[in-house]
Amino acid sequence: MKHKAEHSSTTKLLNYFLIGLIVFLGLVCLYLVSFLAPGSRRSDQETSGFLGSDPVLQTHDVDDFLQVQDLNPEAPRSIPICDLRFSELIPCLDRNLIYQLKLKLNLSLMEHYERHCPPPARRYNCLVPPPSGYKIPIRWPESRDEVWKANIPHTHLAQEKSDQNWMVVNGDKINFPGGGTHFHDGADKYIIALAKMLKFSGDKLHNGGNIRNVLDVGCGVASFGAYLLPLNIIAVSLAPNDVHENQIQFALERGIPATLGVLATKRLPYPSRSFELAHCSRCRIDWLQRDGILLLELDRLLRPGGYFVYSSPEAYAHDLENRRIWNAMCNLLRRMCWRLVVKQDQTVIWAKPLTNSCYLKRERGTLPPLCSSDDDPDATWNVSMKACISPYSKKMHKEKGSGLVPWPQRLSAAPPRLEEIGVRREEFQEDTSIWHFRVTEYWKQMKSVIQKNSIRNVMDMNSNLGGFAAALSDKDVWVMNVAPVNAFARLKIIYDRGLIGTVHDWCEAFSTYPRTYDLLHAWTLFSDIDERGCGVEDLLIEMDRILRPDGFVIIRDKPSTINYIRKFLTALRWDGWVSEVEPRVDALSSTEERVLIARKKLWDDGIMKM
Known part of the structure; x- marks a missing residue:
């Protein structure tokens, strides 16, 4: 009897052990499934390593990461892929997020079209996939007039604007005849008509190179900007992610400079006195609201003597309203x-006006008032618009104008506003020379893989004085120069060179659609954001989101940072082609640097099903 009791007790213990083991293994499997599921989300407290976010993963020190990676040099082996429904994800302009978070926004002021980034617990930690059937984009200049329908499978604009020649569906392509809401017969003819109105020589809107930078508000698919390019005029084509939500996506797919943005409550992310001309063609903006605050924002952005071209029923209709x-x-x-x-x-x-003279002659108490002397008209990141006039500085007032030479001499001439940021003319010229050499070396490094017209949309993620973009002036590309928030004052120099750009905080997602840039250049950016306490991996995931398949990244940074980034190339599918060199030290090198160039693969069906 004693033996039977002992045997029964042993059997029960074994059963308990087996049940416990099964429960334990089940919990482990459940954890791994949730850990590796494409599109899964985790809070910062729940994640470690590469998991954590949309574009701001967790905060880690690069040197700490290197120590961990040395112990496990093969990690990470993969990064989850987002669900296909996120193929057009713009994390900080996600209307679904606004609804889910129940943000109380003023719709009449268009606050719902402004940036609202996800909190840490709702950040994505996955790679954004292309839509089904995606193809390498048609190359410039053919892309101005046609794109693959599979890349942007939205045809509602073609139907809605069928009488205005915005776009036409033609088999597996979408064609762009060059029309617009106001210029059905083509933007080219409209542009000539504007030049005639202004009595410019030869009916050329560039006015001998004196009109270079244009802001097109409510740009549609950016055909106005497209037809300005042959005149050596570059337009920032601006539109919100509204009911015509894919208009900017079409513009970028065409290879036309464009960006998502809205005139709402925050200043546009451009410095004062950046544009010679602002354009609004049936842009449906209430310019009179809030004491004219939106017109005052245009006033801030226009250069002395700058033009505002307004084509709208208010200019010609005779009804009472x-x-x-x-x-x-x-x-x-x-x-x-x-x-x-x-x-x-x-x-x-x-x-x-060209000067402050008219402002000083206005009667006391006239509205709108002049902005206070402590207002910085160049500060834009998360700065609210103000219903006041930004007067010229005393120096600008004396010079009666911007003091800029015509394009293309403007690109290399030292701008007058260098003095405002404490940069000497000699430093500017040296910067230009160094970047010319650096870019030449980059192209030599990519010579074996780069194809004709394979690069069109370029972003310099830490633009400094615009030297990188200036060095590309002999190539048929355009560059979005991005000034990090801690260097926003330098963006005005970029505009004064006849280039374009924006201010951005790289701890957040950029306001653009996925797959919109062919080349991303990041000089010391990773070291900078790491020092600010932002996630290096987040920036890699964000770069992947906005980089086109077959596109290139050029990362120039300190060796420890490059060594760390290199370990993610396979997981990011950036190992289509990789090159790494140690460049020569120059006056811009604060420390030893390395240059890593990698190419993103075009995903196949096998990767999509992982």
Whole structure:
């Protein structure tokens, strides 16, 4: 009996052990499934290593990471792929996020179209996939007129704007005839008409190179900007992610400079006095709201003597409502000291004053007031718009204008505003020379794999004075120069060189669609964001989101940072082609540097099903 009791007890213990083991293994499997599931989300507290976010993973020190990676040099082997429904994800312009977080936004002020980034617990930790059937984009200049329908499978604009020649579906492609809401017969003819209105020589809107930078507000698919390019005019084509949500995506797929943005409550991320001309063609903006605050934002952005081209029913319609709006706009612009240059057919053109003289002659108490002396008109990141006029500095007031030479001499000439950021003319010239050499070396490094017209949309993620972009002026590309938030003052130098750019905080996602850039250049950026306490891996995932398949990344940073980044290339599918060199030390090198160039693969069906 004693033996039977002992045997029964042993059997029960064995059963308990087996049950416990099964439960334990089940929990382990459940954890691994949730850990590796594409598109899964984790909070910062729940994650470690590569998991953590949309574009801001966890905060880690690069040197700490290197110690961990040395112990486990093969990690990470893979990064999850987001669900296909996220193929057009823009993390900080995600309307679903706004609904889910129940943000209380003022819809009448368009706050829902401004940036609202996900909190740590809702950040994505996965690679954004291309849509089904995605193809390598058609190359420039053919892309101006046609794109693959599979890459942007949205045809509602072609139907909605069928009478305005925005776009036409043609088999497996979408064609762009060059029309717009106001210029059905083509942007090229419209641009010539504007030049004639302004009586520019040869009916050329560039006015001998004096008009170079243009802001096109409510740009549609950016055909206006596309047809300015042959005139050596570069436009920032701006539109929100609204009911026409894919208009900017089409523009970028075409290879036209464009960005997502909205005139709402925050300043646009551009410095003061950046554009010679602002354009609004049926942009449906209420310019009179909030004491004219949106027109005052344009005033901040226009250079001395800059033009505002306005094509809208208020300029020509004779019904009572449009007459009321027209009279109110004229009254406001007169108090802002703008001059009506010409009004013809459906278009009116105003000009901003050259000096402060008119402002000083206004009656006391006239609205809108001048901005206070402590307001920095170049500060834009998360800065609210102000219903006041930004006067010129005393120096600019004396010079009566921007002091800029015409394009293309403007690209290499030292801008007058260098003095405002404490950079000497000699330093500027040396910077230009160094970047010319650096870019030449980059292209030599990529010579074996780069193809004709394979690079069109370029981003310099830490643009400094714009030397990288200036060195690419002999190539048929355009560059989005990005000034990090801690170097925003330098962006005005980029605009004064006749280039374009924006301010951005790389601890957050960039305001663009996935797969919109062919080349990303990051000089010391990873070291900078690591020092700020932001995640290096987050930036890698964000770069992958905005990089096109077959596109290149050029990362120039200190050796320890490059060594760390290199371990992620396979997981990111950036190992289509890789090159790494140790460049020569120059005056811009604060420490030893390495240059890593990698190429992103075009995903196949096998990767998509992982």
